[in-house]
Amino acid sequence: NAGVMQNPRHLVRRRGQEARLRCSPMKGHSHVYWYRQLPEEGLKFMVYLQKENIIDESGMPKERFSAEFPKEGPSILRIQQVVRGDSAAYFCASSPPYAAGPQHFGDGTRLSIL
Amino acid sequence: AQTVTQSQPEMSVQEAETVTLSCTYDTSESDYYLFWYKQPPSRQMILVIRQEAYKQQNATENRFSVNFQKAAKSFSLKISDSQLGDAAMYFCAYRGKTSYDKVIFGPGTSLSVIP
Numbered sequence: 387n388a389g390v391m392q393n394p395r396h397l398v399r400r401r402g403q404e405a406r407l408r409c410s411p412m413k414g415h416s417h418v419y420w421y422r423q424l425p426e427e428g429l430k431f432m433v434y435l436q437k438e439n440i441i442d443e444s445g446m447p448k449e450r451f452s453a454e455f456p457k458e459g460p461s462i463l464r465i466q467q468v469v470r471g472d473s474a475a476y477f478c479a480s481s482p483p484y485a486a487g488p489q490h491f492g493d494g495t496r497l498s499i500l
Numbered sequence: 501a502q503t504v505t506q507s508q509p510e511m512s513v514q515e516a517e518t519v520t521l522s523c524t525y526d527t528s529e530s531d532y533y534l535f536w537y538k539q540p541p542s543r544q545m546i547l548v549i550r551q552e553a554y555k556q557q558n559a560t561e562n563r564f565s566v567n568f569q570k571a572a573k574s575f576s577l578k579i580s581d582s583q584l585g586d587a588a589m590y591f592c593a594y595r596g597k598t599s600y601d602k603v604i605f606g607p608g609t610s611l612s613v614i615p
Contacts, residue, residue, distance in 0.1 A: 417600075419603070421603075421605075427607065427608075428591055428605040428606055428607045429545075429591070429603075429605045430605070431602040431603070431604070434600070434602055442600070442602065445602075475543055477545060479545075479603070488533070488547050488550055488595075489595075491537075491544070491545035493542075493543070493544050494543055494544075494545075496543070
């Protein structure tokens, strides 16, 4: 069974560009969570999605950030007009629909802003 | 709102010795999950051990064990016979019981293992 797949592993963008981060959950998992880890800090929740629905976006910055999880394909975290402060590791996690317990994490995408 | 606190930003241990990492949390819920995750320099998030709050028995996974004190809202991790590969950031984490709940992480403890 493939785990949670995130790509790219590393993404470099210049200020003002757009960044798109992709996450494919584990097979059978329909819940996707995005977390951000700033340098020297722990992971902070950003958004929770199910297929075609945003369930909880309480951790998402109000501007420039958006997320989707379409019926087909991976979940996408999109950051428009990136700034230096967006440099961080972005982790995706997934869990099955019928139970709580541990979430399974991807290896993360490290976003660097020049 | 739930919070997770790790009061030790850095810890060190001699190889083959035992070390305990501290974690406290705050919640008004009676049933929940607690986890310890390990993050090595590769930045992967690796689940080390999990505990369900309604279970009184402390979880154990090989050299890793927890001391879960529900009334005190304390969840410490003990690593026995420490190995060089144990060097990493360790995050304590909380998750509510419903499948809708996000994981709340503590700030982490950086563990160094001295040969």
